[in-house]
Amino acid sequence: MRISLLACFFLFNLYLLPAQNAFQIEGLNAPVEIKVDQWGVAHIYAQNEADLFFAQGYYAARDRLFQFEVWRRQATGTVAEILGPREVKRDIGTRLFQFRGDMKTEMGHYHPRGVKIIESFTQGVNAYIKLTRENPDLLPMEFDLLDIEPQYWTPDIVISRHQGLLGNIGTELSTARAVAELGPKKVQELSWFHPKNPKLSIDSLIDPALFDEDILELYNAYRRPVRFRPEDIVGDARNDLEAFRGLAEAEDKRWEQDSKEGLTNIGSNNWIVSGKHTASGYPMMANDPHRTQAVPSLRYMVHLNAPGWNVIGGGEPEIPGVSIGHNEHGAWGLTVFRTDAEDLYVYQTNPDNPNQYWYKGAWEEMKVIRDTIAVKGQPPVMVDLKYTRHGPVVFEQESSQTACAVRCGWLEYGGSPYLASLRMDQAKTFEEFRAACNFSHIPGENMIWADREGNIGWQAVGIAPIRKNFSGMVPVPGDGRYEWDGYLPIIAKPNVYNPESGIFATANENVTPKDYEHWDAIGFSWSDPFRGNRVREVLASGRKHSLADMARLQTDYLSIPARTLVPLLKPFIFEEEQMAAAKTHLMGWDYQLRPNSIAAAIYVEWEKALSDAVFNRIVPAEGRDLIRLQLKQVIDYLLMPDGHFGEDALAVRDQILKDALQIALKTLRTKVGGDMTQWQYGQEKLKHIVLKHPLSPAVSADVRAQLEVGPAPRGGYSHTVNSTGGNYNQSSGASFRIIVDTGDWDRCLATNSPGQSGDPENKNYKNLFDTWAKDRFFPLFFSKEKISSVTAETLYLKP
Secondary structure, three states: OOOOHHHHHHHHHHHHOOHHHEEEOOOOOOOEEEEEEOOOOEEEEOOOHHHHHHHHHHHHHHHHHHHHHHHHHHHHOOOHHHHOHHHHHHHHHHHHOOOOOOHHHHHHHHOOOHHHHHHHHHHHHHHHHHHHHHOHHHOOHHHHHHOOOOOOOOHHHHOOOOOOOOOOHHHHHHHHHHHHHHOHHHHHHHOOOOOOOOOOOOOOOOOHHHHHOOOOHHHHHHHOOOOOOHHHOOHHHEOOHHHHHHHHHHHHHHHHHHHHHHHHHOOEEEEEEOHHHEOOOOOEEEEEEOEEOOOOOOOEEEEEEEOOEEEEEEEOOOOOOOOEEEOOOEEEEEEEOOOOOEEEEEEEEEOOEEEEEEEOOEEEEOEEEEEEEEEOOEEEEEEEEEEOOOOEEEEEEHHHOEEEEEEEHHHOOOOOOOOOHHHHOOOOOHHHHHHHHOOOOOOOEEEEEEEOOOOEEEEEEOOEEEEOOOOOOOOEEOOOOOOEEEEEOHHHOOEEEOOOOOEEEEOOOOOOOOOOOOHHHOOOOOOOOHHHHHHHHHHOOOOOEOHHHHHHHHOOOEOHHHHHHHHHHOOOOOOOHHHHHHHHHHHOOOOEOOOOOHHHHHHHHHHHHHHHHHHHHHOOHHHOOOOOOOHHHHHHHHHOOOHHHOOOHHHHHHHHHHHHHHHHHHHHHHHHOOOHHHOOOOOOOOOEEEEOOOOHHHEOHHHHHHHOEEEEEOOOOOOOOOOOOOOOEOOEEOOEEEEEEOOOOOOEEEEEOOOOOOOOOOOOOOOOHHHHHOOOOEEOOOOHHHHHHOEEEEEEEEO
C-alpha cells in the first residue's frame, strides 16, 4: 500500500513530539496537525475532508465548550433540565420550532457531502467531550459553577435555527398593534417604509383586541438568550439576591434598548473595491458584522486546509466551515439584507374541537405531537405541540375560538443559518460563488465577493416568500385566502457584477436597484443610511486605498448626522455661559465621536433630546408605545419642518434645537457633574464597554471579575461606521472584523474580541480585547511559512 509523502511527514513528526502535544483520538483516519498562532487562531492541516471537519469540531469544542453546551441545550429544548421551571416555556418554544424533516436531505442541502461533513464535525465535538469525561480537570470553570457536565452532540444540534436572524415576526405584531390604534394611513405616514409601501390594513375577520395578547410568548422565549440566576450557582460563588437584582436590571435595560433599536440600527458593514481603487492594484474586501458584544465572542476564527479545502476566516464556533473569509481564489463577506420569511396567521377554531381550524370552507385537523420536558426539581412536564399547515401554533384562546401560528421559511430544508457557507468556501469564481449563494436561505444577507482575477460582485440571499395579495407586515387570517406563492429563486434577488464604479458597499440600508422587478419578495424596513453613505463617501474619495486605509474606515467615528445637525446651531447666540461654551465646542468639532471628546459627549445627548422632542411632536400620544422614528426621519423633519411644527414651523424648529441642547447639558451635569472639562466621551458614565458573561449577574463579585472583560473606553454610536450601539455600555457592534487584499493572501487583517477561547483560565480568553478596544488589528496569515513564523503551539491528533 502506498503512503503519501504528507502522511510520512506526519508520522515522522509524531515520534518527535513531546507527549503533551500529541493526542490519540478515536474517530480519525489519519494524522492532523493544528498550528495555533499567537492570537489564538487554529490552522488545521488534515489529509482528508472527514478528518478536517472532525478536527474543526474537536478544537472548537476545546476552545468554547461551555458555549457549545449552552447552544446544545437551546437547540434541544433542555434548558429547564438544569435551570428549572422558569425555562419550561423556552423549551416548549424550542421544540415547537425544531426542524422535523429528513436529516439526510437537510444536511445534503448545505454541501454535496454535507452529511459526512456535519457528522464528522459532530464526532469531533464528541471526541473532545469524551476527553473531558475521562479528565474532568479539562472542564472550564462554568461547569463547576453550575454543577453540570457537557452532553454529547448529534447532527440535529448543528442544524438548529435558534441562533439565527430569522425574520420580522415581532415587527409584524407591533405594526399590527399600531395599525389597530392609529389606522393604516397614520402608520404609513409615521414609518419609513421603502422602496415600496406595504399594505397595512387588518382583515375584518381579525379582532384587533387579539393583538393585546402575548401572542408570541413562546416564540420570544425560544429566541431569548439564556439568563442565569444565583440559585443556579453552586456554593460560595453564588451572588446575593440584592446585588443580582441590580445587575439583572441593568442587563434588562441593555436588552430593551437593543430590542428598540432592532435591526434598523444593529447591523453590519461590508464593501468591495476593484483594483483601480487600491494601492496593490488588486480588489479588496472588508467586512465587520455587528451582533451582541459578549464573552465569549459570538464569532470564531479558523483556517481549514485539506485536499479540496484551503479557507480561512470566521463563523459561529458551533457550525462547520467558514462564513466570512477567503480561500485561494476569492474573499467574501456578509451583512443583513432585509428579507421577511415569517408570517403570523390567525385562525378560527372549532368550538367543539379546538384542535381543528377553518381552512378553505372546512375544518382541518392540527397535527399534535406529545412531548415531555424534564424540569430540574420538579416532575417532567407533558406538552402538546400543535401545528397547522402553515406552521407551529404559538397561541390559543378558547374563549374566542382563536389560534395563531407562525409560518417560517426557515423551517424549510436548508434553513440553518450560515451552513450554506460550506459551498462558498470552495468557490473559485463569482459564478461559482453565486451558485453557492442559491443555497443560502437564512439569514437574508448581502453576500459580496472579490477575487484575485480582478472581479467583484454582490448577491442578495435569503429565502423569500412571494406574497401576491398581502405584504407580510401585519397578521392575516389562516383561512386560505393569504398564501405564499412559492419562493423567489435566490439568485433572482438583487445582484451586481463588476459595477462600473468599481465600488460596492452595504450597511443594512436599502441597496436594491430601482429597476428591480421582484418587489413582492423584498422587505420594507431598512437601516438608516448613514453608515453606508459614509463608507461610500470615503471609498469614492479618489485615493488608492491600502489595508491601513480600510482599517481606518472600519473603525471610523465620523457621524454624518452630527455633520448635518450641528450647523443648525450656528445662527444662535446663547447668553447662558454653559450653553455658549457647548456651542463653541460643537462649532469647532470635526464630527468624530472619539473617546475623550467633549463635543462628542454633548452631541450624543443633544441628538437623543432632539429625537425625543421630534418624536413627541410627530407621534400621537396613543401611538408612542407602538411607533419609533428612525433618525433619518428625525433629521428630515428638522431640516424641512412641516405642518407638524405649527404655523411658524421654523421658529418652533429652532426652539426645539435650543431646548434640546439645554436638556443635553442638564443630562450631562447629572451624569458627570458640572465641570464641562470632565465631560469626555468614552468614560464609564458616557460610553465604555464591559463584556458581560452569561453567568455575570448570578455569581459573586470575585468570580465575576474572572469572567468579565473590561472596562475600556469606546467611541462611536449606532450611526458611525464603527457602530457601537445606543447603550452607554456598548452591547452591540463588530467584535469580528476582516480585511483582505486579494493580491496577497497573507495581507489580511482581522480581529475577534475578546479572544478565541471561551475558557476564563485560558490565555486566549481575552488576549484580543485590548487590541480591539484600541481599534487595532492582527495579521491573519494564510501561507504555512508565515503561519509557522507566528505559531505559539502545535498540536498533533493521531488515530
